Amino acid sequence: MWILVYIFFVILIAIAYFVPKNIKKNEIYSTSIFAILFGFISDEVLDLHLNLYGYFNHGFQWQGFFYSD
Template structure:
């Protein structure tokens, strides 16, 4: 049943690829690398080191590694592409809450497919962490923009 997860990943990547872009290619590239690195570090600590959750079976799994690229990059790009940068803090907070709800729902659905399993982790932990994760992704975009606009050395 986990094949449904990959089908979703393919659809998600197609959407991320074909939507009109509101961020520059250099921002997509930079923030995608950050999102992958951030995801890998998180998985290294919570999955492989602390064994709180995992993909398919205990330990490193190539399917989980590969799917990280298929998930972290399009989610990062879609989240940042439509982020309400010029809106007030309340609108930004609502936007992050919507992405958090989507992420928690998606994580719950993935749990039903045996693609992801918990070994001490709880879904509500994710619900508490997702807002911070999305905020970090947005802060990274701000840093990338500042670096792109800074004077050349």
């Protein structure tokens, strides 16, 4: 079952890569960097300042990026 999900995502990524884009590369990069930084900042505020969530321990954990069973 999971192999179908991976195949589907690979197909979607390939489609997104080859579709002609009407925006410049610097707009794509700046939007991507903004999205990444906004995610990190909101995670830090919600976790460290407001203590609303933490997967394993308090603070930033690299374990949250990897699959754990």
